[in-house]
Amino acid sequence: MSTPGVDVRPIRNAIGDSHFCEIFLNDVKIPVANLVGAENAGWQVAQATLGAERGLTMLELAERLGHAGFRWLVEECRRTGVLQDAVVRDELAQFEIEITGLRGLCRDLVERSAAGKAGAADASVVKLYYSELLQRLTDFGAEIGGLAAHTQLTKPISSGWESGSWVLDFIGSWEWTIPGGTSEIQRTIIGERGLGLPREPSVVG
Amino acid sequence: MSGRFDEFHDELRTVAGELLAKDAVVDWPLLVEAGWTGLEAPESVGGAGAGFREVAVILQEMGRAATRSAYLGGAVLSVGALVSLQPSTTRDALLGDIATGAVRTAVALSRDGQEVQAAAPFCVEPSSTGLRITGRSEFVPDAEGADQLLLLSNAADVPVIVVTTPQAVGLSVTPQPVVDETRRLSVVVADSMMVDESSVWRFDGDPEARMRRLLDRATVAVACDSLGLAEAMLSATVSYASVRHQFGRPIGSFQAVKHACADMLVRISVARHLVSAGVDAIADDSADATAAASMAKSYAGAAAVDVVGKAMQLHGGIGYTWEGGVHVYLKRAALNRSLFGSPAAHRKQLAQRYSQPA
Numbered sequence: 001m002s003t004p005g006v007d008v009r010p011i012r013n014a015i016g017d018s019h020f021c022e023i024f025l026n027d028v029k030i031p032v033a034n035l036v037g038a039e040n041a042g043w044q045v046a047q048a049t050l051g052a053e054r055g056l057t058m059l060e061l062a063e064r065l066g067h068a069g070f071r072w073l074v075e076e077c078r079r080t081g082v083l084q085d086a087v088v089r090d091e092l093a094q095f096e097i098e099i100t101g102l103r104g105l106c107r108d109l110v111e112r113s114a115a116g117k118a119g120a121a122d123a124s125v126v127k128l129y130y131s132e133l134l135q136r137l138t139d140f141g142a143e144i145g146g147l148a149a150h151t152q153l154t155k156p157i158s159s160g161w162e163s164g165s166w167v168l169d170f171i172g173s174w175e176w177t178i179p180g181g182t183s184e185i186q187r188t189i190i191g192e193r194g195l196g197l198p199r200e201p202s203v204v205g
Numbered sequence: 206m207s208g209r210f211d212e213f214h215d216e217l218r219t220v221a222g223e224l225l226a227k228d229a230v231v232d233w234p235l236l237v238e239a240g241w242t243g244l245e246a247p248e249s250v251g252g253a254g255a256g257f258r259e260v261a262v263i264l265q266e267m268g269r270a271a272t273r274s275a276y277l278g279g280a281v282l283s284v285g286a287l288v289s290l291q292p293s294t295t296r297d298a299l300l301g302d303i304a305t306g307a308v309r310t311a312v313a314l315s316r317d318g319q320e321v322q323a324a325a326p327f328c329v330e331p332s333s334t335g336l337r338i339t340g341r342s343e344f345v346p347d348a349e350g351a352d353q354l355l356l357l358s359n360a361a362d363v364p365v366i367v368v369t370t371p372q373a374v375g376l377s378v379t380p381q382p383v384v385d386e387t388r389r390l391s392v393v394v395a396d397s398m399m400v401d402e403s404s405v406w407r408f409d410g411d412p413e414a415r416m417r418r419l420l421d422r423a424t425v426a427v428a429c430d431s432l433g434l435a436e437a438m439l440s441a442t443v444s445y446a447s448v449r450h451q452f453g454r455p456i457g458s459f460q461a462v463k464h465a466c467a468d469m470l471v472r473i474s475v476a477r478h479l480v481s482a483g484v485d486a487i488a489d490d491s492a493d494a495t496a497a498a499s500m501a502k503s504y505a506g507a508a509a510v511d512v513v514g515k516a517m518q519l520h521g522g523i524g525y526t527w528e529g530g531v532h533v534y535l536k537r538a539a540l541n542r543s544l545f546g547s548p549a550a551h552r553k554q555l556a557q558r559y560s561q562p563a
Contacts, residue, residue, distance in 0.1 A: 074559050077559075078560065083559060083560055084560075086553075089552075089553065089556035089559065090549060090552050090553065090556070092556060092559060093503075093551075093552035093553070093555040093556045094503075094552060096500075096555060097479065097500045097503055097504050097552070097555070098475065098504070100478075100479060100482070100500055101475035101476070101478050101479045101500075101504060102475070104475075104478030104479065104481070104482060105474060105475060105478055108478065121470075125470065125471050125474050128467075128471060129471050129474075129475065184460075184464070186467070187460075187463065187464040187467035187468070188460065188463060188464070188467075190466075190467035190470055190471070191457070191463035191464065191466050191467045192463070194467070194470055195439075195443045195466055195467070195470060196443065196447070197443060197446060197447060197455075197457040197458065197462075197463050197466060198447055198454070198455045198457050198458040199458060200458055200460070201454060201458065
């Protein structure tokens with residue numbers, strides 16, 4: 001990254017952090033020995049990297065959501081005195097059910113990827129479902145947390161996507177529904193590669 | 206589901222799918238011929254000695270085909286109830302008769318067909334002339350035309366099964382027609398029906414736990430059906446959207462349609478995992494089977510209505526016609542959602558684990 005010509009400019013995101021950067025390469029010279037994979041086959045390498053991210057990473061994220069995330073949510077409901085509310089209990093049960101389903105999906109994706117049997121859209125199903133579930137769950141946390149949740153101006157250091165700073169978690173959940181292929185892109189991938197639906201006709205200019 | 210049985214399950218699924226595709230109505234002799242009535246009965250009594258995982262495959266395929274049959278009441282619930290009873294020659298003989306198809310039974314296990322708390326709908330009371338049975342069970346699957354009825358009853362606060370013929374004095378079986386024409390449900394009423402001690406069959410092990418599992422089994426069985434219904438309707442919708450053209454393109458190429466189909470697949474994928482976990486829990490008699498059953502039923506029951514509803518919408522005008530057939534699935538999905546507990550009722554039961562009510 002310190003090679004001359006590499007210019008890294010952090011991008012400040014919606015919650016004030018900088019997880020993403022712009023990287024500019026100006027006449028950067030890299031030794032041939034540093035080539036990963038074959039020349040002009042970089043897309044496959046990138047896809048494999050993304051595939052690994054969507055497999056094991058998703059498994060970890062789902063387990064975190066199922067353990068710490070859900071427990072914090074129940075704790076938040078207890079703390080704010082709404083745990084006995086029938087509507088709240090119904091929402092909590094729905095989240096527990098969906099997280100249980102997500103964890104099953106993730107375990108299955110990892111197993112099938114390891115066996116080389118993953119379907120073309122399996123990773124997209126998991127990414128889409130996780131990101132939108134995370135968004136709904138953190139939204140609910142922010143609602144339960146009330147105004148007090150708005151006074152938490154920072155997230156705990158090295159916390160996950162459900163840190164218990166619910167407003168920031170909620171705003172931060174768009175970091176999952178947009179990057180790595182937006183939810184809309186995932187739905188198109190699922191429709192076309194997963195279900196075999198006809199592609200959008202390309203616009204001939 | 207267990208990996209080493211995958212191949213066997215795939216084969217069972219294929220055979221079942223082919224058989225069920227032939228006719229929407231599968232009568233009892235055909236179920237017997239297929240070997241499904243005794244699938245779960247022990248080999249010692251003439252059954253196939255398979256388990257609930259295999260039964261689940263058949264249930265899912267019957268959902269996929271929206272099959273009208275007595276499989277749920279006559280085999281899944283009946284055999285499930287009988288194998289959880291203390292072994293005896295009469296019990297084994299009845300299991301054997303179900304396997305050969307000689308006798309068709311049904312189980313009355315719920316008071317209103319939708320409660321999630323297990324509670325025996327009938328009561329056994331001693332009297333000077335014998336044992337008197339009183340109670341009422343609604344929406345009993347496949348009780349109409351059954352040769353024998355198994356009534357889940359309380360005998361001095363201990364759950365038992367009372368075995369009787371529907372012709373017994375004091376017993377009535379009245380069909381309860383529902384919008385879904387693929388299910389046969391009846392109300393079973395016992396009004397001071399007299400039986401002798403030999404008609405009272407006891408559970409093997411903790412009677413309360415056995416009764417609970419019986420309801421869990423029914424719950425998961427319906428969830429399997431819902432999953433099959435949803436899978437069939439997604440498949441039908443994808444096929445239709447791929448050939449139906451509008452504005453010079455297949456409608457499935459429009460994002461509004463494509464993304465709706467993608468959402469259907471996501472819901473089905475999640476439902477598949479929850480149902481699979483529920484099936485495993487019943488098959489293994491896991492300690493958390495009730496929670497797993499509630500999760501499967503709550504999610505798959507709601508998802509199937511959602512998915513089939515979308516299927517009707519995406520089929521457009523033809524989807525709403527009688528001839529189009531989507532309505533058969535929508536009605537069955539909606540009935541399934543209520544049968545043996547609504548999604549909300551199951552969630553309420555799950556939520557009891559978060560804290561004891563104040």
